[in-house]
Amino acid sequence: MHTLVLIKRVPDTASKITIAPDGKQIDPSGLQFVLNPYDEFAVEAALQLKEAAGEGSVRIMTLGPKEATQTIRSALAMGADEAFHIVDDRSLRDAFSTARTLADAIAQLDPKPDLILCGRQSVDAQAMATGPMVATLLGLPCVSDIVKLERDGDTLRVEREIEGGVEVLEVGLPAVLTTNKGLNEPRYASLKGIMKAKKKKIHNPEVAIAPEKTTIVEMRYPPAREGGRIVGEGPDAVPELVRLLREECKVL
Numbered sequence: 195m196h197t198l199v200l201i202k203r204v205p206d207t208a209s210k211i212t213i214a215p216d217g218k219q220i221d222p223s224g225l226q227f228v229l230n231p232y233d234e235f236a237v238e239a240a241l242q243l244k245e246a247a248g249e250g251s252v253r254i255m256t257l258g259p260k261e262a263t264q265t266i267r268s269a270l271a272m273g274a275d276e277a278f279h280i281v282d283d284r285s286l287r288d289a290f291s292t293a294r295t296l297a298d299a300i301a302q303l304d305p306k307p308d309l310i311l312c313g314r315q316s317v318d319a320q321a322m323a324t325g326p327m328v329a330t331l332l333g334l335p336c337v338s339d340i341v342k343l344e345r346d347g348d349t350l351r352v353e354r355e356i357e358g359g360v361e362v363l364e365v366g367l368p369a370v371l372t373t374n375k376g377l378n379e380p381r382y383a384s385l386k387g388i389m390k391a392k393k394k395k396i397h398n399p400e401v402a403i404a405p406e407k408t409t410i411v412e413m414r415y416p417p418a419r420e421g422g423r424i425v426g427e428g429p430d431a432v433p434e435l436v437r438l439l440r441e442e443c444k445v446l
Contacts, residue, residue, distance in 0.1 A: 195250040195345075195367070197240040198307035199274065200296060200328070201233040203258045203265040203285065204318045218410045219286060220318075229265050232313025234380040235373040239343055240311055241273045242378065246345070251275045253307070257295055257403070259285050263396065270391035271383035277396045278303075282403055286319060286410075293327030294404035300332060302399060307368065309350070314339050314372040322372075329370035337365055338372040 205211060206226040214221040229237075240252040254269045254277035256262055266277045280299055300307065310329070315322040322338075329336030341360075342353035348367045353360050354374065365371075383391070425434045440446040 195243065195247060195308045196253070196305050197243060197250065197309045197311060198253045198255055198300065198303070199233065199236045199240050199269070200310065200312035200324070201237070201254055201256050201265065201269055202230045202313075202316045202318075203227050203256065203262040204230045204316050207231075207317055213413045213415065217412055217414075219413070222285070227261070227265065229268050230313050230316045232315055232317070232373060232375070233269075234313075235375065235377045236311035236313055236371075237269050237272055237274065238378045238380040239371075239373060240309075241381070243309070243343075243345060253277065253303075255296060255299060256280070257282050257287070257292055259283060266396055267391045268383065270394045270396075271387040272381055273387060274394075276394055278399055279396050280399055280401055280403070287403075288406045288408045289319070289321040289323035289327055290408075291404045291406040293324050293331060295401060296324070297328050297331035298404070299399045299401045300328070302401065309367060310334070310370040312370075312372055314374045325370055325372035332370070334368055334370050335365050336370040336372070337363055339374040340371050341374050341376040343371070343377065 204227065205220065206228045209225045212221045237252075237254070244250045244252050252274045254266055254274045256266060257280045260281055263279060266279055270277055278299060280295060300310070312325045314325070326336050326338060337352050337354065339354045340352040341355055344351045350365050350367065350369065350371070351362065352365065352371065353362050425431050425438060436446065
């Protein structure tokens with residue numbers, strides 16, 4: 195089985211994010227970038243499927259700036275076989291542009307992937323739309339937010355959490371799945387894997403980057419929180435606290 199994993203280079207969530215002077219994008223200076231955490235689950239799932247079958251391939255694909263090569267290498271170091279990097283001068287595009295471009299690149303692959311995996315969302319844009327859009331553009335079935343994955347021939351049995359329970363579905367290949375936290379525990383790259391990754395091939399498909407359907411008008415910081423107020427001490431403060439919650443905060 196040939197599995198393709200769609201990944202994204204994102205800012206480390208521990209980094210302090212600042213808005214660029216144009217007010218429409220984040221300032222990348224001083225930021226640490228990592229493999230999108232939800233995509234790590236997808237890479238690990240693909241590797242486990244290959245190991246269980248004893249055959250097949252795991253390929254990586256991303257759309258992003260030239261600096262995303264480092265992120266690709268981290269996925270290759272985990273054990274993926276090869277990668278495809280669509281170089282883009284922008285690090286943040288809307289979901290349609292990303293999905294259309296990736297779908298066009300996937301259509302050129304030989305052999306075609308039997309399974310496409312990606313994280314449920316990226317931790318920067320958090321649109322939760324790229325995976326399902328890729329599936330729609332390629333005419334493939336899609337199951338999102340999976341937390342369990344088993345293969346039986348050309349059929350996959352997956353589970354995803356829903357309010358109050360778990361939904362169990364079966365989907366035939368080829369298909370697209372988006373992965374959620376809890377699916378697995380992504381492996382750390384070994385020193386041997388890191389050294390091998392340096393020699394693995396990264397292809398640069400020639401594909402036009404699709405136009406965006408939406409544009410960022412403005413980015414702004416959340417408003418500063420107002421300071422707290424002390425209304426008294428002990429039981430005697432309760433009536434005043436209740437009055438403020440009812441009349442000013444409107445929560446009672």
